[in-house]
Amino acid sequence: ALRRSLNLVTVRVLQNLIRKPSLVVEYAHKMGIKSHLDPVDAIALGASDVTPLEITSAYGVFANGGVRVEPMAILRVEDQNGNVLEENYPKRQEVLRKQTAYIMTDLLQTVINRGTGARARYMYHFYPPAAGKTGTTNDYSDAWFIGFTPLVVTGVWVGIDDYTISLGKGQTGSRAALPIWANYMKCLYDTLNLPPVKFEMPEGVVRVKICADTKKLANDICPNKIDEVFETKFAPTEYCDKHVNLFSPNRNKRKKKGRIRF
Incomplete structure (x- = not known):
């Protein structure tokens, strides 16, 4: 649902599992959102306004394994001789557990790999x-x-600060914003020769194959894994019991008709 931007599912998660919009507001503020957020169900749809710096900083918590880093424009000031005149160090604070941050990151990877952000791969x-x-x-x-x-x-x-002005029909995030992001990131990686580092899975997290139908551990014969x-x-421990007999030796055999003997 997340990779396809099916936002109704997000609202249902809030209503049926989290149940407290105020808890969403609390975590958003911990992660770096400083703007006012209304504690209502529509917060799951992004109904409150935030700045680009705030939301980008908040996503940095996932990238940093749950650690919030305060944005900073100037790290160091040197004079013409290389003497350090001023040096600043970003404030760091753990606001999410590593396990939570990694699972959220894994979900967000599906957006780029095969979801609404997939154009970053196959087009850019x-x-x-x-x-x-x-x-x-x-x-x-x-x-x-x-x-x-x-x-x-x-x-x-x-976008435009005046909400009455549209970017144009069909100008979604994947069409209007993603190309800028993808081109910039590719240029950055190519120019600085950055390595393709993988996200590190922390202890306490496992990756397993589950059956798409039963959501239990997949058997060899489950058709969709x-x-x-x-x-x-929280990992499942039971194996799928729906597809166990899918290819049973007797599945395709015609049953013999009973004979009546006199």
Whole structure:
């Protein structure tokens, strides 16, 4: 659902599992969102306004394994002789567990690998491990793409401050914002010769194959299998019981008709 931007599912997760929009607001603020957020169900749809810097910084928490890093424009100032006149160090704070950050990152990777952000791969040829999410507001007045690798977080917003003005029909996040993100990231990686580092799986997380139908551990004969990551304590332990007899030796044998003997 996430990779295809089926937002109704996100709302149902909030209503049926989280149940408290105020909890979403609390975590958003922990992750770096400073703008006011209304604690309502529509927050799952992105109903509140935030700045590009805020949302990009928040996605950095996933890239950093749950650690929030305060954005900083100037790290160091030197004079003409190389003497350091000023040096700043970013503030770091753990706001999510490593396991939570990794599972969220794994979900967001599907957006780029085979979801609404897949054009970054097949059209713009950016291939390092990456995760991200498209965003589109009503009437196409805003288009977003926030994406990250283990090394870089980049956010792109395309829009106009006047919400009554549309970017044009069909100008979604994947069409208007993603191309800018993908071209920039490819240029950055090529210019700096950055390595295609993979996201590191922390302890306490496992990757297993599950049956797409039963959501239990997949058997060899399950027709549709999915790779999923779980916290170890929540990983399924039972195997699929729906496809066990799918290719039973007796499945295709014609049953003999009973004979009546006199």
